[in-house]
Amino acid sequence: MTHFTSILAATGEPHGEPLAVSSIEDVAKACAAADAAFDTYRSTTREARAAFLERIAEEILGLGDSLVEAGSNESGLPRARIENERGRTVTQLRLFAEVVRTGLWQQLRIDPAMPDRQPLPRPDLRLRMIPVGPVAVFGASNFPLAFSTAGGDTASALAAGCPVVVKGHPAHPLTGALVAQAISKAVEECGLPAGVFQHLVGPSNDLGAALVQDPRIMAVGFTGSRSGGLALAKLAQDREVPIPVYAEMSSINPVLLLPAALRARGAELGAAFVASLTMGAGQFCTNPGLVLAIEGEGLDAFVAAATDAVTQAQPQVMLTAAICASYAKGVETLSNLPGVEKLAQGTAGDRTRGGTILFQTTADAFLANKALADEVFGASSIVVRCKDEAELTSVLKALEGQLTATLHMDAADEDLAGRLLPTLERKVGRILANGWPTGVEVSHAMVHGGPFPATSDPRMTSVGTLAIDRFLRPVCYQNLAQDVLPPELREDAKNDGVPRLIDGTLKLT
Numbered sequence: 001m002t003h004f005t006s007i008l009a010a011t012g013e014p015h016g017e018p019l020a021v022s023s024i025e026d027v028a029k030a031c032a033a034a035d036a037a038f039d040t041y042r043s044t045t046r047e048a049r050a051a052f053l054e055r056i057a058e059e060i061l062g063l064g065d066s067l068v069e070a071g072s073n074e075s076g077l078p079r080a081r082i083e084n085e086r087g088r089t090v091t092q093l094r095l096f097a098e099v100v101r102t103g104l105w106q107q108l109r110i111d112p113a114m115p116d117r118q119p120l121p122r123p124d125l126r127l128r129m130i131p132v133g134p135v136a137v138f139g140a141s142n143f144p145l146a147f148s149t150a151g152g153d154t155a156s157a158l159a160a161g162c163p164v165v166v167k168g169h170p171a172h173p174l175t176g177a178l179v180a181q182a183i184s185k186a187v188e189e190c191g192l193p194a195g196v197f198q199h200l201v202g203p204s205n206d207l208g209a210a211l212v213q214d215p216r217i218m219a220v221g222f223t224g225s226r227s228g229g230l231a232l233a234k235l236a237q238d239r240e241v242p243i244p245v246y247a248e249m250s251s252i253n254p255v256l257l258l259p260a261a262l263r264a265r266g267a268e269l270g271a272a273f274v275a276s277l278t279m280g281a282g283q284f285c286t287n288p289g290l291v292l293a294i295e296g297e298g299l300d301a302f303v304a305a306a307t308d309a310v311t312q313a314q315p316q317v318m319l320t321a322a323i324c325a326s327y328a329k330g331v332e333t334l335s336n337l338p339g340v341e342k343l344a345q346g347t348a349g350d351r352t353r354g355g356t357i358l359f360q361t362t363a364d365a366f367l368a369n370k371a372l373a374d375e376v377f378g379a380s381s382i383v384v385r386c387k388d389e390a391e392l393t394s395v396l397k398a399l400e401g402q403l404t405a406t407l408h409m410d411a412a413d414e415d416l417a418g419r420l421l422p423t424l425e426r427k428v429g430r431i432l433a434n435g436w437p438t439g440v441e442v443s444h445a446m447v448h449g450g451p452f453p454a455t456s457d458p459r460m461t462s463v464g465t466l467a468i469d470r471f472l473r474p475v476c477y478q479n480l481a482q483d484v485l486p487p488e489l490r491e492d493a494k495n496d497g498v499p500r501l502i503d504g505t506l507k508l509t
Helices: 024-042 045-064 065-075 079-102 152-160 171-190 204-211 227-239 259-282 296-313 321-333 362-369 389-396 411-427 467-473
Strands: 002-008 012-022 109-111 125-131 134-136 164-167 197-200 219-223 245-248 254-257 290-294 341-347 359-364 380-386 402-408 428-433 471-477 499-502 507-509
Touching: 002 065, 002 171, 012 171, 024 125, 024 164, 024 197, 024 204, 045 079, 045 152, 045 171, 065 079, 065 171, 065 197, 079 467, 134 152, 134 204, 134 380, 152 164, 152 219, 152 467, 171 197, 197 467, 204 227, 219 227, 219 467, 227 245, 245 389, 245 411, 254 259, 254 389, 259 290, 259 296, 259 380, 259 402, 259 411, 290 296, 296 341, 296 359, 296 380, 321 359, 321 380, 362 380, 362 389, 380 389, 389 411, 402 411, 411 428, 467 471
Parallel strands: 109 499, 134 164, 134 219, 164 197, 219 245, 254 290, 254 402, 290 380, 359 380, 402 428
Antiparallel strands: 002 012, 109 125, 125 471, 341 359, 499 507
16 A cells, blocks of 8 residues: 545545555664664753754644644544644643753762772762653554644653654544644754654554564554554564563543442532543543442432433544444443443444443442453443442452542541552552543643553653653763763763752752
């Protein structure tokens, strides 16, 4: 295949002019260019790199309505959602520019020599973090801007000093091409080597495989299905020199409705839950696919309100016809599992639109069938009715790793929440109270990650400033002459406000 065509999500019909497909040879050229640009790019000053990230943000904004229109057409998401996502994309870039300027990411440490120490002297030891090298980034289907060509993986890798090669998602090639043009323009305007950013296009999995297997790629950022993330991780581990794959994969994001909160506002919670469930046709990584609660009147009120809201829900355009078909298959599978009752279903969907459906089951049935905990990517959720705290805890302990867990609680629930917290900490990356998981703040303290299979590395996050750590590695310099050391580790380092841990004490220079 030499060309392929963008698809209108709402109709499944071809859209726009055919696009040239990148070849395996193009993958090799892109990786070679990224490798050639690495030393120049990683040597840029903090200010130059920060200004580059800010320039990308300005170029993306400069695309104007053409970007919003392309994103909406190819994803089926409403214009307001694409506009908000553009804002988030720009915010991420600007936030990482601030991070680069602080220099905190370098984690500078100095242990001065102790020649008179007994029984052995201590050498002079100095440490800094450096970028790992060229990074491969895979665009996500459900966020055509914020998790794609210029999304969080790209922004954090560029902030770390790593050139980036993006494999654009085939569901939104025109959107990706516009953003890629904006980044490339920023590269040129900032006087950087062209290899700092490369963009590959095409529907074939062979392109992604070749990218991960190229020996010049040193790390991978991915958001998508569990099968896709595991396939890339296997390719990366089978290389002659294995590399890390930071994959954000599957999660059903349990919502815990604690007794006092349920008694006080069960019906209100039911309506709010469905609003979260149906947001974006349920195509969020943090969609609330599981509700856990202890039997009682409050739970009955919640179920009644949720059932009413689901019944009124209208089908929504899904990202692709294939995703819509997969959603329908997942819902059918759940419907046929033993011990599962369908509580409510909204207006039926079609080839491109997915409906909303709500199931319920008991804790015993849930624990007896692991398939009930499988992610169904779309507006589907299961209410698990537990007899008591012991059953609730058993269900939590049986869950796989998750991105989020939500506690709806009142003051009278705090003791129970405290008892559940240690279990939740072992299972998820973000614990939130009295809110809904479908909303991820871009900030310093955010974690969008979690134990497997939520991610392939529970120590990392793909959202928030901590995401930069994925693309850095430590280097220690022992007894090097001052003139040979990196400038920031020398005794005469400029007073630039970057903290340094000197002999265990944090100091500013």
